Amino acid sequence: MREVYIIGAAMTQFGKHPDRSLRSLGFEACLNALRDAGVRPKEIEAGFCGNALAPALQGETGVGQNVFWEVGINEVPIVNLENACASGSTALREGWMAVAGGFHDMAIVAGVEKTVMPKGTMLNVGAGEFETKLGEVFPGYFALIAKKHMERYGTTSEQLAKVSVKNHLNGSFNPYAQFQKLLTVEEVLNSPMIAEPLTLYSCCPNSDGAAALVLCSARKARRFKGQKIKIAASVLTTGTYDNERDITSWEVERRAAEKAYQMASLGPGELNVVEVHDAFTISEIIHYEGLGLCLPGEGGRLIDKGTTELAGNIPVNPSGGLLSKGHPVGASGVAQVVEIVWQLRGEAGKRQVKNPRVGLAQIMGGNKEGDTRVCTVHILIKD
Amino acid sequence: MREVYIIGAAMTQFGKHPDRSLRSLGFEACLNALRDAGVRPKEIEAGFCGNALAPALQGETGVGQNVFWEVGINEVPIVNLENACASGSTALREGWMAVAGGFHDMAIVAGVEKTVMPKGTMLNVGAGEFETKLGEVFPGYFALIAKKHMERYGTTSEQLAKVSVKNHLNGSFNPYAQFQKLLTVEEVLNSPMIAEPLTLYSCCPNSDGAAALVLCSARKARRFKGQKIKIAASVLTTGTYDNERDITSWEVERRAAEKAYQMASLGPGELNVVEVHDAFTISEIIHYEGLGLCLPGEGGRLIDKGTTELAGNIPVNPSGGLLSKGHPVGASGVAQVVEIVWQLRGEAGKRQVKNPRVGLAQIMGGNKEGDTRVCTVHILIKD
Numbered sequence: 001m002r003e004v005y006i007i008g009a010a011m012t013q014f015g016k017h018p019d020r021s022l023r024s025l026g027f028e029a030c031l032n033a034l035r036d037a038g039v040r041p042k043e044i045e046a047g048f049c050g051n052a053l054a055p056a057l058q059g060e061t062g063v064g065q066n067v068f069w070e071v072g073i074n075e076v077p078i079v080n081l082e083n084a085c086a087s088g089s090t091a092l093r094e095g096w097m098a099v100a101g102g103f104h105d106m107a108i109v110a111g112v113e114k115t116v117m118p119k120g121t122m123l124n125v126g127a128g129e130f131e132t133k134l135g136e137v138f139p140g141y142f143a144l145i146a147k148k149h150m151e152r153y154g155t156t157s158e159q160l161a162k163v164s165v166k167n168h169l170n171g172s173f174n175p176y177a178q179f180q181k182l183l184t185v186e187e188v189l190n191s192p193m194i195a196e197p198l199t200l201y202s203c204c205p206n207s208d209g210a211a212a213l214v215l216c217s218a219r220k221a222r223r224f225k226g227q228k229i230k231i232a233a234s235v236l237t238t239g240t241y242d243n244e245r246d247i248t249s250w251e252v253e254r255r256a257a258e259k260a261y262q263m264a265s266l267g268p269g270e271l272n273v274v275e276v277h278d279a280f281t282i283s284e285i286i287h288y289e290g291l292g293l294c295l296p297g298e299g300g301r302l303i304d305k306g307t308t309e310l311a312g313n314i315p316v317n318p319s320g321g322l323l324s325k326g327h328p329v330g331a332s333g334v335a336q337v338v339e340i341v342w343q344l345r346g347e348a349g350k351r352q353v354k355n356p357r358v359g360l361a362q363i364m365g366g367n368k369e370g371d372t373r374v375c376t377v378h379i380l381i382k383d
Numbered sequence: 384m385r386e387v388y389i390i391g392a393a394m395t396q397f398g399k400h401p402d403r404s405l406r407s408l409g410f411e412a413c414l415n416a417l418r419d420a421g422v423r424p425k426e427i428e429a430g431f432c433g434n435a436l437a438p439a440l441q442g443e444t445g446v447g448q449n450v451f452w453e454v455g456i457n458e459v460p461i462v463n464l465e466n467a468c469a470s471g472s473t474a475l476r477e478g479w480m481a482v483a484g485g486f487h488d489m490a491i492v493a494g495v496e497k498t499v500m501p502k503g504t505m506l507n508v509g510a511g512e513f514e515t516k517l518g519e520v521f522p523g524y525f526a527l528i529a530k531k532h533m534e535r536y537g538t539t540s541e542q543l544a545k546v547s548v549k550n551h552l553n554g555s556f557n558p559y560a561q562f563q564k565l566l567t568v569e570e571v572l573n574s575p576m577i578a579e580p581l582t583l584y585s586c587c588p589n590s591d592g593a594a595a596l597v598l599c600s601a602r603k604a605r606r607f608k609g610q611k612i613k614i615a616a617s618v619l620t621t622g623t624y625d626n627e628r629d630i631t632s633w634e635v636e637r638r639a640a641e642k643a644y645q646m647a648s649l650g651p652g653e654l655n656v657v658e659v660h661d662a663f664t665i666s667e668i669i670h671y672e673g674l675g676l677c678l679p680g681e682g683g684r685l686i687d688k689g690t691t692e693l694a695g696n697i698p699v700n701p702s703g704g705l706l707s708k709g710h711p712v713g714a715s716g717v718a719q720v721v722e723i724v725w726q727l728r729g730e731a732g733k734r735q736v737k738n739p740r741v742g743l744a745q746i747m748g749g750n751k752e753g754d755t756r757v758c759t760v761h762i763l764i765k766d
Contacts, residue, residue: 001484001485001486047621052438052444053438053444055435055436055438055439055465056438056439056442056444059439061435061436061439061465061467062465062466062467062748062749062757065466065621065749065756065757068621074621074622075620075621075622075635075638076620076621077476077619077620077621078466078619078621078757079464079466079473079477079619080464080465080466081462081463081464081465082438082444082445082463082464082465083445083448083461083462083463084444084445090462093460094462094477097480097481097484097486098480098484100484100486101384101480101481101483101484101485101486102384102484103384103480103483103484236460236461236462237458237459237460238430238448238451238457238458238459238460238461239457239458252458255458365445366445366448373448374445374448374461
């Protein structure tokens with residue numbers, strides 16, 4: 001298995017882009033990733049595009065072919081990948097495999113999404129129509145998880161709110177974030193209730209946006225002048241029914257993290273910067289535990305200690321996370337890695353973590369309880 | 384790059400399955416492919432699922448996770464791939480890469496589709512809404528191609544009709560085919576006109592169905608008792624705007640075929656059995672030329688000579704092709720390879736080609752003129 005480097009990273013502003021097409025957003029991200037790498041489109045040997053909702057929402061398939069064509073990439077293998085919220089990171093893993101396996105020396109990975117939905121529509125991932133009608137949609141399901149975590153571990157509403165406060169503070173330093181305004185614990189707690197205990201500011205928004213990465217082999221990376229970032233682990237796995245016994249922890253995430261640490265030959269104590277899938281405040285708490293940043297049930301206390309703040313020991317979601325940066329579904333997994341690349345290069349501006357060497361990005365995709373879900377974990381190391 | 388073998392192949396009956404879910408169809412194909420291989424679900428290390436239309440038509444994402452879960456495959460990497468009509472063959476290529484690249488020793492590839500569409504809906508691949516409204520939908524576009532081929536090369540309506548007659552004859556021997564009835568040239572020519580010169584029986588149907596393959600490395604293949612089939616070439620490429628100068632030939636197909644022949648170290652003269660993407664009768668004629676089975680413009684005369692009939696020198700679409708077997712979009716690319724596997728093993732019953740050693744499957748996906756398209760070519764060899 002060959003070593004794979006990231007030599008280009010870019011993303012669009014996340015937010016509402018009603019006037020822009022998937023092609024337009026993808027074009028911007030891909031063009032800037034190519035410029036960042038100093039690579040011409042004709043040097044790209046394969047393209048991997050993550051998108052979750054275009055066929056359902058825009059009636060558009062072949063999104064990758066369209067996006068990469070806009071930037072002058074064609075006559076190469078192009079593949080469209082879908083794994084719900086993990087679509088973008090799945091594209092990254094397939095791109096990594098293509099380079100690591102020796103099939104290609106230089107590849108582009110993109111994630112693109114427009115989440116404009118007809119009014120009254122609910123996201124229905126998997127064949128969960130029955131559950132959807134029962135109200136078991138994402139906020140409802142995560143509210144149940146939050147309730148259980150509070151009951152079992154004494155996690156408080158204030159601790160949950162602090163996740164949103166931290167991520168909005170980080171996002172206020174991120175020019176690409178959808179929301180760049182500060183929130184207080186009171187504002188989070190007093191925002192409209194969505195599904196108790198989750199309020200409006202406890203839930204990430206739907207967003208439009210795109211992100212892109214340029215990957216290459218060690219041989220090709222030599223000519224690249226900037227700080228090279230190595231992909232030390234790329235793990236994708238699937239789980240089912242894992243929540244029947246304990247809805248406050250995801251077995252699939254623990255398994256993905258364990259594999260990723262093994263692959264990178266390091267442990268959670270060596271991480272300097274982390275991006276996790278904070279679709280809801282409770283999710284970030286549970287990801288702390290799933291990734292081994294703290295013991296099970298200690299997630300709430302970890303946020304209290306400030307460990308995951310920008311100046312803390314393991315800063316989590318310096319980008320603002322999904323809560324503040326936004327969540328263009330198929331783009332989020334790529335954008336997380338863009339942030340880790342920027343952080344490891346020392347290019348993150350006011351939200352720069354101090355001299356990080358190892359970063360991790362985690363995202364999950366899939367259905368509600370009782371169904372299948374995917375988790376990806378990528379570990380990047382400054383070369 | 385490691386050698387990759389196909390040790391299991393199965394498909395469902397193609398046709399209309401209004402009472403069955405994607406999961407149900409996928410389950411049947413995967414279970415039978417596993418049984419065919421004599422492999423337990425727990426031995427499968429990764430799953431690749433091709434599907435083109437579920438998000439748009441059924442509002443279902445994560446199809447692969449759901450289908451593979453039904454058959455007991457989980458806790459492994461599962462990826463959903465979309466490349467329009469080439470979605471299934473794209474899943475096969477990604478599965479091939481995963482095994483050839485040394486990431487996994489045993490993988491499953493599935494293609495599943497239900498094409499039930501709301502009445503009056505047109506398939507709109509890519510961002511071609513404007514063209515769709517102008518009537519430039521698939522049958523219209525392929526009618527223009529047929530007209531041009533007739534004008535330039537003297538191809539006749541009778542020659543086009545003979546493609547459908549041949550494929551329906553082959554399909555009549557295939558218990559999995561949607562249509563198992565014989566047609567005459569007159570019946571094809573006199574069926575309702577869809578877009579001149581293409582009549583109803585010149586166009587493939589929309590279908591529901593699934594197909595699956597079990598892939599493994601050479602090491603794992605040793606224990607397999609049946610006839611092993613080696614993947615000698617797996618090529619996926621993309622093209623754009625290639626039809627501006629000549630709509631009667633697809634540059635992307637010629638390029639894919641050339642790469643595949645190079646990879647397998649053989650030429651079109653060595654093929655013993657071929658499955659091509661006969662979405663329309665004219666498509667098969669052009670694929671003869673694109674794959675080098677004959678010279679450009681000679682496709683019509685090749686069908687006249689009987690070369691591509693079951694008893695001919697290079698039988699094409701022994702399964703009945705899309706025209707007779709049916710076209711469940713994301714499943715077709717996998718089903719073509721299932722047929723080639725059965726032919727190479729000598730298991731194709733009444734439609735068995737005489738002692739074939741080398742088989743090829745070709746399929747394209749994508750947009751109408753002036754936009755992007757994908758082509759995959761797989762070459763299989765009896766080990």
